[in-house]
Amino acid sequence: QVRLVESGGGLVQTGASLRLSCARSGGFDSTYAMGWFRQAPSKAREFVASIRWGDGTPYYSDSVKERFIISRDAADSKLYLQMNSLKADDTAIYYCAWKRKFTPIRSSGYRSESDYGSWGRGTQVTVSA
Numbered sequence: 001q002v003r004l005v006e007s008g009g010g011l012v013q014t015g016a017s018l019r020l021s022c023a024r025s026g027g028f029d030s031t032y033a034m035g036w037f038r039q040a041p042s043k044a045r046e047f048v049a050s051i052r053w054g055d056g057t058p059y060y061s062d063s064v065k066e067r068f069i070i071s072r073d074a075a076d077s078k079l080y081l082q083m084n085s086l087k088a089d090d091t092a093i094y095y096c097a098w099k100r101k102f103t104p105i106r107s108s109g110y111r112s113e114s115d116y117g118s119w120g121r122g123t124q125v126t127v128s129a
Contacts, residue, residue: 002027002118004096009123016086016127022079022096022120033099033110034079036070038092038125045095049081050110059109063089086127093122 008020020036035050049070050059058070069082079096097116106114 002098002100004098004118004120006094006096006120006123009094009125011126011128012086013128014087017082017084018086018125020081020083020094020096020123020125022081024077024079024096024098027098027100027118030101031077031098032101032103033115034072035097035099035110035116036079036081037095037097037113038090039095039122040089040092043092045113047111047113048094051079052110059111061111083125086125088127088129091125091127093124095122096120 003025005023006020008018010018012018031053033050033052036048037045038048039045047061048064049068051070051072067085071080098118099110099116106112
């Protein structure tokens with residue numbers, strides 16, 4: 001059983017930075033990729049960034065590319081999302097997701113929710129204008 005717990009969200013002003021963390025327990029040595037998704041009020045959940053666990057290759061949505069950085073600490077089983085130059089449009093609940101090894105890859109860059117088998121409960125990020 002894999003458990004994911006996000007932290008680091010909060011209320012910030014436009015242009016500020018935040019660093020989200022996701023702590024994973026369980027799933028030892030079976031991580032293929034992890035990702036961040038977000039869901040704004042009245043909108044569908046959308047892909048933000050993902051990372052292939054073995055070699056650290058990152059993937060980003062166009063809306064956050066060059067502002068956000070995804071990283072991982074394999075030794076501590078932690079995932080991070082450094083968010084810079086935050087905009088009001090970044091306001092959302094941010095979710096961490098986990099993809100097990102040897103499961104089908106359903107999308108390039110693991111951008112599809114269907115690529116992931118475990119999800120955290122999310123952390124709220126609010127960016128005020």
